[in-house]
Amino acid sequence: xxxxxxxxxxxxxxxxxxxxxxxxxxxxxxxxxxxxxxxxxxxxxxxxxxxxxxxxxxxxxxxxxxxxxxxxxxxxxxxxxxxxxxxxxxxxxxxxxxxxxxxxxxxxxxxxxxxxxxxxxxxxxxxxxxxxxxxxxxxxxxxxxxxxxxxxxxxxxxxxxxxxxxxxxxxxxxxxxxxxxxxxxxxxxxxxxxxxxxxxxxxxxxxxxxxxxxxxxxxxxxxxxxxxxxxxxxxxxxxxxxxxxxxxxxxxxxxxxxxxxxxxxxxxxxxxxxxxxxxxxxxxxxxxxxxxxxxxxxxxxxxxxxxxxxxxxxxxxxxxxxxxxxxxxxxxxxxxxxxxxxxxxxxxxxxxxxxxxxxxxxxxxxxxxxxxxxxxxxxxxxxxxxxxxxxxxxxxxxxxxxxxxxxxxxxxxxxxxxxxxxxxxxxxxxxxxxxxxxxxxxxxxxxxxxxxxxxxxxxxxxxxxxxxxxxxxxxxxxxxxxxxxxxxxxxxxxxxxxxxxxxxxxxxxxxxxxxxxxxxxxxxxxxxxxxxxxxxxxxxxxxxxxxxxxxxxxxxxxxxxxxxxxxxxxxxxxxxxxxxxxxxxxxxxxxxxxxxxxxxxxxxxxxxxxxxxxxxxxxxxxxxxxxxxxxxxxxxxxxxxxxxxxxxxxxxxxxxxxxxxxxxxxxxxxxxxxxxxxxxxxxxxxxxxxxxxxxxxx
Numbered sequence: 257x258x259x260x261x262x263x264x265x266x267x268x269x270x271x272x273x274x275x276x277x278x279x280x281x282x283x284x285x286x287x288x289x290x291x292x293x294x295x296x297x298x299x300x301x302x303x304x305x306x307x308x309x310x311x312x313x314x315x316x317x318x319x320x321x322x323x324x325x326x327x328x329x330x331x332x333x334x335x336x337x338x339x340x341x342x343x344x345x346x347x348x349x350x351x352x353x354x355x356x357x358x359x360x361x362x363x364x365x366x367x368x369x370x371x372x373x374x375x376x377x378x379x380x381x382x383x384x385x386x387x388x389x390x391x392x393x394x395x396x397x398x399x400x401x402x403x404x405x406x407x408x409x410x411x412x413x414x415x416x417x418x419x420x421x422x423x424x425x426x427x428x429x430x431x432x433x434x435x436x437x438x439x440x441x442x443x444x445x446x447x448x449x450x451x452x453x454x455x456x457x458x459x460x461x462x463x464x465x466x467x468x469x470x471x472x473x474x475x476x477x478x479x480x481x482x483x484x485x486x487x488x489x490x491x492x493x494x495x496x497x498x499x500x501x502x503x504x505x506x507x508x509x510x511x512x513x514x515x516x517x518x519x520x521x522x523x524x525x526x527x528x529x530x531x532x533x534x535x536x537x538x539x540x541x542x543x544x545x546x547x548x549x550x551x552x553x554x555x556x557x558x559x560x561x562x563x564x565x566x567x568x569x570x571x572x573x574x575x576x577x578x579x580x581x582x583x584x585x586x587x588x589x590x591x592x593x594x595x596x597x598x599x600x601x602x603x604x605x606x607x608x609x610x611x612x613x614x615x616x617x618x619x620x621x622x623x624x625x626x627x628x629x630x631x632x633x634x635x636x637x638x639x640x641x642x643x644x645x646x647x648x649x650x651x652x653x654x655x656x657x658x659x660x661x662x663x664x665x666x667x668x669x670x671x672x673x674x675x676x677x678x679x680x681x682x683x684x685x686x687x688x689x690x691x692x693x694x695x696x697x698x699x700x701x702x703x704x705x706x707x708x709x710x711x712x713x714x715x716x717x718x719x720x721x722x723x724x725x726x727x728x729x730x731x732x733x734x735x736x737x738x739x740x741x742x743x744x745x746x747x748x749x750x751x752x753x754x755x756x757x758x759x760x761x762x763x764x765x766x767x768x769x770x771x772x773x774x775x776x777x778x779x780x781x782x783x784x785x786x787x788x789x790x791x792x793x794x795x796x797x798x799x800x801x802x803x804x805x806x807x808x809x810x811x812x813x814x815x816x817x818x819x820x821x822x823x824x825x826x827x828x829x830x831x832x833x834x835x836x837x838x839x840x841x842x843x844x845x846x847x848x849x850x851x852x853x854x855x856x857x858x859x860x861x862x863x864x865x866x867x868x869x870x871x872x873x874x875x876x877x878x879x880x881x882x883x884x885x886x887x888x889x890x891x892x893x894x895x896x897x898x899x900x901x902x903x904x905x906x907x908x909x910x911x912x913x914x915x916x917x918x919x920x921x922x923x924x925x926x927x928x929x930x931x932x933x934x935x936x937x938x939x940x941x942x943x944x945x946x947x948x949x950x951x952x953x954x
Contacts, residue, residue, distance in 0.1 A: 258418030259481045263431070265508045266421060272460050273434065277441070277450035280326040283430075284406045286415030287333035287391070288398065291380045293416065293432050294318060296370045303361050303616050303783050304823030305791045306373025309754055312818040315383045321437040325449045330566060331384055332402050333377070335394040335592065336602025337611070339580045342483045342550050347611055351660060352667045354614040359665050361616045362785055374615060374795040378802055378817045381595040392562055393595045395572075395581060395602060399423075404560035412455070421456060422476045422555050424469060428457040465512045474524040475515055477551030479508060484547035491532055491544050521552060565593055580606055585686045591806075598803035604639050604657055612661045615792040618785040623662040624792035627731050629672060631800040632659075634703045636674035638807055639685055677702045689809050697811035700804060705730060710862045713855045720805060720812045721748065721798060721820050722856050726863035728797045736790045742839050743829035744794065745856050746772065749849050751819030768846030775832060777824040787830050795821065 266272060294314045301307045322329050337347065357369035384391040394401050403423035406413045413420050416432040423429075434454035442449050462469050477484055478493075486493065496502075499510030518524035525548060533541045561572035571590035574582045583605050584592075591597040600610055610632070612625045636657045656671040676683070679698040683691055701708060704727040711719040725744065729736065753769040798820070805812055833839070843850045 258420075259422070259476050259479050260418075261504075261508070262418040262421055262476075262479070263416070263433075265505050266418075266431075266456070268505055269464065272464050273431070273454040273456050274460065276453060276455040277443075278325065278327060278412075278430070278435075278453050279448055279450035282328045282330065282409055282411035283322070284402055284409070284411060284413045285329050285331045286398065286402055286413065286417060286420075286432075287331040287380070287384075289415045289417055289432060290318075290331070291315075291333075291376060292370075292372065295372060295376065301823050302371050302373075304777070304788065304827045305615065305795055305821060306376065306823050308373065308375065308379045308818040308820070309751070309822060311373075311376070311379060312383050315380065316387065318437055319387050319389055321440050321451065324440055325451050327451070328390075330390045330405070330562075331392070332398050332405070332562065333380075333391075333393050333595075334396075334398045335599040336396050337607060338397050339578065339602070339606045340550070341607060342554075345488075346482045348660070348667060351611055351614070355662050355665060355667060358614040358616050358662075359619050362619065362783065362788070364783065371614060371616060373823075374613065374792070374799050375802075375817045375821070378799070382816060382818065385595075390566060391595065392565055392593050393599065394562075395577070395584070395589070395592055400554065400557060401560055401562050404557040405562045405566075407557060408560055408563055419476070419481065419555075421461065422458075422472050423557065424458055424472070424555075426457075428455050430455060465516070467512060467515050468519050470520050471515045471518055471524045473552040473555035474518075474521055474528065474548075475511060476555065477548045478528055479511060481551055481554070483554055484551035486532075486544060486547070489540060489543050489547065491536055491540055493528075493531055525549075525552070585688075587686075587689045596810075597806050598635075600635075600803060601639050601807065604636055608655065609658045610660070612659065614662055615795070616783070616785075616788050617662075617792045618789040619662075619665050621789055622733065624789060624796045625659075625661050627728065627733065627793040628796040628800040629659075630675075630731065631703055631727070631797065631804055632657075633672060633675040634677055634680070634699070635800065635804050635807060636672065637676040638680060638683060638688065638699075638804075640674050641676055641680070641683060641685055688807065691809075693809075693811060696808040700801075700808050700811050703804060704801065706863050710859050714859050715852070715855075716813045717815050718748065718752070718852075718856065720801060720815055722859050723812070723863075724798045724801045725794070725856075726860055727801070728794045729860065729864065731797070732790060732793045734786070734790075737830075737834075739830050739833035740787060740790050741860075742833050743826045744791070745853055746829055746839060746842060747822055747826040748820060748856065749843070749853050750822065750825060752852060753849065755816060755819040766846055766849075768843055768849040771842055772825065772829075775825060775828045776822070777828040784827065784830070787827055791821070791823070791826065 291311075295311055298310070298314045300310050300314075319329065337343070353369065354371060357367065358371045360367055360369075361371060381391065381393070399417065399419050402413055402415070403420065403425055406425045406427060410427050412427045412430050413423075413425060414430045414432055414435060420429040430453050436452045440449050440451055458469050458472060462472070467475075478486065480486065495508075495510035495514065496506040497510060498514045499506040500513065501509050515524055518527065525545075528548065529541060529545055532544050536544075561576060564570055564572070571593055574584070574586055574589070577584075577589075581602075584602070588597055588601070592599070592602075603610055612623070615624060617624050636655075640655050640657075656673055658669055659672050660667060660669045662668075677699055679695060679702050683695075683699070697708065701723070704723045706723040706726050710726070711723060714722050725741075729741070750769070750772040753766075753772075757765065757769070798817075802814065802817070805814060839853065840850075843853060
């Protein structure tokens with residue numbers, strides 16, 4: 257986030273920022289900063305797990321405004337952590353702060369901070385691709401790459417990161433907080449549209465404070481950036497003594513006044529160290545020198561790897577990467593930059609560490625990320641397999657990975673064992689992309705505990721989230737209630753209808769979409785932490801499964817994540833379903849909506865045909881979470897739910913879809929043999945004697 261307090265200082269000295277009209281220009285965009293701004297400034301949901309479709313709407317409006325003004329955007333997002341690990345303490349502090357913010361939200365307290373939904377990065381990337389916006393994900397952090405590309409192309413940077421007040425970018429920096437994209441204006445004489453904004457250059461700043469541009473990195477490091485904070489080292493310098501003003505900005509003003517006496521970085525840094533040594537011992541002085549040197553180094557701009565990527569569509573090549581990054585296999589570099597591989601692989605391979613995000617959960621319960629840990633263990637196993645192999649053993653050894661996560665209301669860590677499933681024992685990271693597709697799929701399905709035949713009745717683009725739901729039902733703790741599962745599946749139906757509405761011209765909204773939209777929660781309401789916790793676990797499972805699917809080179813189609821979860825709908829659906837509303841009453845009049853719901857429900861039933869699933873009915877909410885429900889009871893629940901829709905209007909298998917239900921699927925009726933367990937259930941439950949059918953999609 258740069259130099260703490262510097263943005264406010266710039267606002268106080270408003271004449272440094274110049275009013276301009278941006279049009280007909282390339283624009284380098286700090287993507288990580290942008291998706292934060294668009295989500296939080298739009299006041300989108302944070303307490304219920306996020307509203308990704310509303311976020312997509314904001315992103316689309318933003319880039320439409322740019323194109324209306326002939327602005328050519330290039331979006332660059334952060335990848336893995338800084339491989340030098342200089343920011344580790346800063347990252348831990350931010351993680352703890354996010355845990356506090358999430359806990360405040362769980363109690364209905366809305367402060368200045370915010371919590372981004374779990375899937376926001378996946379959603380943002382997919383939206384950019386769908387809009388044909390030029391996009392790149394850096395191998396590690398993006399700031400230097402953004403500044404280097406902007407200098408090379410001589411175009412401005414859009415961000416709110418105060419580090420861009422320090423980078424020497426000739427074309428300048430546009431603070432996002434002053435980028436009025438929602439107020440596109442038109443020049444009356446030229447009829448050209450433009451976006452009003454404020455423009456910053458280091459030239460205007462240095463002229464205002466009468467300092468040499470060379471000492472700006474010294475100013476940022478001494479003032480305290482993400483890499484060094486002198487006061488945390490026990491070093492205190494009273495810059496206020498050099499200031500001509502009083503108040504909160506006297507420290508910045510005094511430091512700048514003091515720096516007017518120096519022409520270069522080395523001279524200024526030596527003088528700072530002399531000040532430090534006067535009142536501190538040699539050990540503190542040496543530590544300060546090391547910290548300040550590292551902080552200054554971050555503002556030096558190496559040649560950009562992104563220029564070749566955007567111009568020629570090629571990755572950087574291992575030879576152009578810093579030595580520590582050459583642990584990455586060559587085949588991974590281009591997919592990483594395209595956002596087709598998870599950035600956590602950089603942290604695992606270089607640092608042996610992963611820092612998890614925070615969500616609104618029940619702080620009395622274990623972190624939702626614990627539910628998806630077995631998926632991550634396989635991810636770690638694939639990443640570490642063969643990198644440190646002992647070829648004398650039959651199976652490559654794997655290492656532990658340190659995970660940082662929430663425990664109660666605090667940040668904690670533990671070592672997590674990397675695991676290789678049986679299907680992946682012969683896989684090596686260096687050649688993972690060359691593994692047979694059937695093996696990649698087998699590893700993925702084995703990890704989630706789902707068979708390929710189980711998913712055959714589900715549309716291909718929804719097989720991954722349905723597989724994740726099967727996994728979630730087995731591993732979630734406490735066990736999800738039946739209405740929580742029902743609401744989740746209804747939310748997937750809603751998202752599919754919205755996706756079709758957006759992608760198909762002439763799409764006519766039917767009663768199902770209208771009915772579900774009417775249930776979306778608006779305004780602040782009380783939050784059921786149990787429901788929030790269950791859905792947080794599901795999103796964690798989905799995120800890790802998306803990452804694993806990427807690493808395995810997409811054995812399953814990657815779903816459009818914006819349409820998979822809408823927190824303000826599914827939470828309200830749980831309330832209504834607990835109160836007696838039934839899924840069939842919501843799906844009346846939508847034949848294919850009912851078919852989709854039954855197909856997903858049937859896959860879940862088939863997945864758990866020989867297992868015990870801890871699915872708790874609504875009446876058992878007070879039951880201790882350790883209690884699990886036998887399979888036969890769950891089978892009865894799910895079969896009855898599926899049978900409820902057999903008599904819906906036009907819901908028969910093979911019926912032609914209309915209006916909102918024209919989902920583009922070919923229905924194939926497939927007779928299935930019933931297992932002995934099914935015959936036993938029919939004996940106990942006469943309603944099961946009706947022939948069952950499985951819907952397949954071609």
